[in-house]
Amino acid sequence: xxxxxxxxxxxAVALTPTNLMYCFLGSLIGTAIGVLPGLGPPATIALLxxxxxxxxxxxxxxxxxxxxxxxxxxxxxTSILLKIPGExxxxxxxxxxxxxxxQGRAGAALAISAIGSFVAGTVSVVGLMLLAPPLATFAxxxxxxxxxxxxxxxxxxxxxxxxxxxxxxxxxxxxxxxxGMVGLDPIVGSPRFTLGVFKLSExxxxxxxxxxxxxxxxxxxxxxxxxPPAVLKTRIQGLLASREEWRRAGPPLARGxxxxxxIGVLPGxxxxxxxxxxxxxxxxxxxHPEQFGKGAVEGVAGPEAANNAAATSSFVPLLTLGIxxxxxxxxxxxxxxxxxxxxxxxxxxERPEVFWGLIASMxxxxxxxxxxNLPLIRLWVKLLEVPYPLLAPFIVVFVLVGAYSVNNSVFDxxxxxxxxxxxxxxxxxxxxxxxxxxAMILGPQLEAALRRSLIYSRGDLMVFIERPIAASLxxxxxLMLLAPxxxxxxxxxxxxMAAAGSPPPD
Numbered sequence: 001x002x003x004x005x006x007x008x009x010x011x012a013v014a015l016t017p018t019n020l021m022y023c024f025l026g027s028l029i030g031t032a033i034g035v036l037p038g039l040g041p042p043a044t045i046a047l048l049x050x051x052x053x054x055x056x057x058x059x060x061x062x063x064x065x066x067x068x069x070x071x072x073x074x075x076x077x078t079s080i081l082l083k084i085p086g087e088x089x090x091x092x093x094x095x096x097x098x099x100x101x102x103q104g105r106a107g108a109a110l111a112i113s114a115i116g117s118f119v120a121g122t123v124s125v126v127g128l129m130l131l132a133p134p135l136a137t138f139a140x141x142x143x144x145x146x147x148x149x150x151x152x153x154x155x156x157x158x159x160x161x162x163x164x165x166x167x168x169x170x171x172x173x174x175x176x177x178x179x180g181m182v183g184l185d186p187i188v189g190s191p192r193f194t195l196g197v198f199k200l201s202e203x204x205x206x207x208x209x210x211x212x213x214x215x216x217x218x219x220x221x222x223x224x225x226x227x228p229p230a231v232l233k234t235r236i237q238g239l240l241a242s243r244e245e246w247r248r249a250g251p252p253l254a255r256g257x258x259x260x261x262x263i264g265v266l267p268g269x270x271x272x273x274x275x276x277x278x279x280x281x282x283x284x285x286x287x288h289p290e291q292f293g294k295g296a297v298e299g300v301a302g303p304e305a306a307n308n309a310a311a312t313s314s315f316v317p318l319l320t321l322g323i324x325x326x327x328x329x330x331x332x333x334x335x336x337x338x339x340x341x342x343x344x345x346x347x348x349x350e351r352p353e354v355f356w357g358l359i360a361s362m363x364x365x366x367x368x369x370x371x372x373n374l375p376l377i378r379l380w381v382k383l384l385e386v387p388y389p390l391l392a393p394f395i396v397v398f399v400l401v402g403a404y405s406v407n408n409s410v411f412d413x414x415x416x417x418x419x420x421x422x423x424x425x426x427x428x429x430x431x432x433x434x435x436x437x438x439a440m441i442l443g444p445q446l447e448a449a450l451r452r453s454l455i456y457s458r459g460d461l462m463v464f465i466e467r468p469i470a471a472s473l474x475x476x477x478x479l480m481l482l483a484p485x486x487x488x489x490x491x492x493x494x495x496x497m498a499a500a501g502s503p504p505p506d
Contacts (some may be wrong), residue, residue: 001128007070007351007356007360008281009352010249010353010355010361011249012211013058013254015360016358017059017362019357020364022063023066023365025063026062026066026067027368028070028372029067030069030070030071030073031074032074032368033067033070033071034071034073034074034090035075042331044071045331045335047062048063049331049334049338052064052339055340057336057354058357061335061358062357062361064331065365068311069121070365071119072117074373075307076097076113077110078099079093080094080101080110080300081098081115082211082395082398083098084395084398085211085217088233089272089275089303089310091210091214091274091437092303093113093273093291094214095292096109096115096294096299096300096502097109100297107241108242109295109297111374112249112297113300113494114303114370116249116304117366117370118367121308121311121366121430122263122366123258123261123309124260124310124313125297125366127360127383128316128359129359129469141469143456143467145174145467146177146467146468147449148364148453148464149471149477150266150473151238151445151446152275152446152473153477154273154479155442155446156480169435172426173435173439174439176375176441178241179443180447180500181447182198183367183413184203184453186447187451199411203444204440205415206440207405208416208419209415209436211402211460212415212420215396216423218423219392219395220423221427224424226429245297247300248301249301252301252305254305254308255281256274257305257309259281259306260306260313263306264314266317271307271314272438274310275306279292282296282302283297283299286298297450299422320347320348336354339356341354400413403415403416422448
């Protein structure tokens with residue numbers, strides 16, 4: 001009952017006209033930057049940080065938090081309609097969401113994404129409210145070795161994004177790891193693999209790679225066809241998902257919400273890891289894994305729920321431990337410090353209006369995002385009725401403008417075009433680009449965690465075995481890697497037994 005009383009006080013803070021306005025503005029801006037590739041939540045929060053100096057601390061954190069979790073909603077829109085991920089966590093949504101759109105089910109994909117995001121976000125806020133202290137205590141046990149083991153497990157799961165072939169998925173993951181090593185060494189800061197090009201010392205921007213591989217690469221692949229993609233017609237009554245699609249989406253939504261919440265609590269976990277772990281899990285559990293990558297509802301519902309749940313639960317280590325888990329949360333951490341608020345174990349008792357006001361605003365923000373997104377489904381679906389020869393140039397311009405806006409650099413535009421050509425080549429060779437992008441994101445984090453672990457243990461690899469959580473995660477990764485071998489041996493044994501028991505041929 002005490003929690004309900006405190007939450008009631010939070011709603012009293014969040015429902016003031018001023019805070020309601022900032023909650024709405026944050027949700028609206030977040031949705032917009034999620035739809036538009038190139039900017040992203042960290043850059044937007046950084047740009048708006050000076051604007052919050054004159055605001056009350058609660059109003060400032062409500063505005064910035066709305067931008068962060070609002071971007072998770074908006075990022076799926078262009079992923080589904082145009083196969084251009086607006087946000088890093090939306091890369092996985094491209095795989096099945098875009099195929100649903102090509103099959104005339106764009107409205108269903110957008111509806112499942114919007115409502116699934118609302119459900120997952122709300123569930124995650126409830127979890128944040130009830131489970132923040134014990135989960136934060138568990139997260140404290142994640143040091144560099146545990147985080148390294150988690151990322152190894154995640155990279156193996158990337159293999160499941162490679163379409164029908166796990167081997168091709170892992171090959172793309174290795175290429176992504178190599179691309180992720182371009183730039184400055186994360187420990188000593190020396191440049192590597194830059195070929196003497198100064199701009200490459202910053203490494204490859206994720207958004208440039210993603211927009212090139214998925215945006216320009218998809219356009220080039222479609223233009224190369226003798227017959228361009230047909231203009232898609234979606235009936236008005238078909239804009240929302242059918243009862244059967246909701247039945248199939250229900251369990252992935254539940255699993256994605258729980259998985260996203262748990263991974264988001266871990267410092268560095270976040271929406272990207274949770275979305276592709278959810279996709280790999282759903283593909284593993286499905287009775288028809290061959291449908292994934294071809295328009296499976298589960299491939300949209302699970303990852304979208306996971307990335308929204310993780311976006312909310314990533315506030316747990318910030319509010320209870322004072323540990324920011326990603327770039328956006330780090331900027332919100334900085335905003336709180338600027339306003340004289342110190343996130344950590346004493347925040348709940350010292351500044352309850354900030355803690356509970358933020359949690360209450362998340363309930364309201366999720367409802368605002370649902371109200372904002374559902375009516376726009378009809379408008380977004382109309383995009384697919386534009387003939388592709390007219391739509392393709394606009395997609396290319398949209399991508400190139402987004403690429404230029406990242407750093408206002410022509411070099412970035414050239415990088416995007418180069419990766420667009422690579423994306424087209426990969427499609428011609430029947431490789432899926434998603435594992436490359438996700439491995440490129442996780443690779444630098446894995447390298448930094450591995451090297452910190454070895455510095456901590458003075459080069460002793462036993463640090464990964466002696467720590468129970470790290471050892472458990474690595475054992476799970478080894479089982480996943482060996483699973484195809486076990487399956488092959490089992491099938492071979494079954495065939496031998498069948499052959500031994502069969503009657504001799506006439």
